[in-house]
Amino acid sequence: MDYVLEYADDWVFDSFYNKVGELAKTDPMPRDHVARQLASLFVFVYIGILFFYFSTAGFAYKFNYDKTQQQHPKYLPNQISKEIKTALGAFPTITALTIPFFLGELHGYSLLYDDVDKYGWPYLIFSAFAFIIFTDFFIYWIHRIEHHPRIYAKCHKLHHKWIVCTPFASHAFHPIDGWAQSVPYHVAVYVLPIHKWLYLGLFSFVNIWSVMIHDGQYVSKNPVVNGSAHHTMHHLYFNYNYGQFTTMFDRMFGSHRFPTAEIYDRSRRKSKKFLEQQAKEVDDMLKQVDPEDYKEKQQ
Numbered sequence: 001m002d003y004v005l006e007y008a009d010d011w012v013f014d015s016f017y018n019k020v021g022e023l024a025k026t027d028p029m030p031r032d033h034v035a036r037q038l039a040s041l042f043v044f045v046y047i048g049i050l051f052f053y054f055s056t057a058g059f060a061y062k063f064n065y066d067k068t069q070q071q072h073p074k075y076l077p078n079q080i081s082k083e084i085k086t087a088l089g090a091f092p093t094i095t096a097l098t099i100p101f102f103l104g105e106l107h108g109y110s111l112l113y114d115d116v117d118k119y120g121w122p123y124l125i126f127s128a129f130a131f132i133i134f135t136d137f138f139i140y141w142i143h144r145i146e147h148h149p150r151i152y153a154k155c156h157k158l159h160h161k162w163i164v165c166t167p168f169a170s171h172a173f174h175p176i177d178g179w180a181q182s183v184p185y186h187v188a189v190y191v192l193p194i195h196k197w198l199y200l201g202l203f204s205f206v207n208i209w210s211v212m213i214h215d216g217q218y219v220s221k222n223p224v225v226n227g228s229a230h231h232t233m234h235h236l237y238f239n240y241n242y243g244q245f246t247t248m249f250d251r252m253f254g255s256h257r258f259p260t261a262e263i264y265d266r267s268r269r270k271s272k273k274f275l276e277q278q279a280k281e282v283d284d285m286l287k288q289v290d291p292e293d294y295k296e297k298q299q
Contacts, residue, residue, distance in 0.1 A: 060167035066216040073279040074163040083168040093175035101186035138184035140249040143242040165214040229259040
C-alpha cells in the first residue's frame, strides 16, 4: 500500500493538502502524518472499492452473466438495484474498518517486502499458493460461523437474500459481514512474508473471483475449485460450500455438496419443471433454517 499511496500523493493528495493548508493558513500536513494517512487511505480505498465493484461486476453482467437466470422463481423484482444499493451502503463501513490494516502496512508492521531476492523466486510462487490456502481456511470458518443461528440473522442473512445471484451480489453484504470475510486477506501479510506487488495482484484477484462465483457461468467441473456452480449450491441450499476458492475445507469438515448435473446443462436448468423443483427445494430449506423469513416471504 505504500507504493500505491506514494503515487496517489504525487498525483492528487499533495496538491489537495497544500490547498487545504493555504485555505486554513497553516502548513500542509506532511505525508507521514497519521491523520493525513488515514484520510488519504479512506478516500483511496473507497474509490478503489467502487471502481473494482462496478468495473468487474458490470463487465461480468454485460459479457458473462447468464441472464436467463432472471426467469428463476427465486429471482427478486428489481434485484440488481437492490444488490447495488446494499453494496453501496456497506462500502463506507467496510472501508473504515479496513484502514487500520493498511496503516499498519505503511508503518512497517506487516511482513510485506519489495525485494524478490530476499526470499527468492521459489518462495514467491509458494507464497501465492500459501495466501490462497491461508485465506480459504479462515474464510471457511468465518463464513460457517456466520451461519450459526445466533449470528446469522444479525449479520449474514442479508447476503442470502440473493438466492439467485447476479455479479452485483458479490459485494452485497451487511457491512460487518463483508468486513469479517475480508479480514483473512489483510491478516495474511502479518503472518506470511508476501511481495508487495504480488499482494496487490492477489488482492485484485480476490475481488474478481468474488464476482466470478456469482456470475452464473457454470463452466468448471473441477472438484477442488469452488467455482460459480459450487457457490450457487451454497446460495440455494444454505449449509454447504462455505469455502471461497477451494472445496478442500468443505470436504475436510463435511459441508461439501457437489453441483447437480442440471446445473451444468443450460437447457435442463432452464426448464420450467426444474426451476419449480429447485424453488420448492429452496422453500423446504428455508422452512428449516429460517422459518420466520419463510413466513414473511409467503405473505
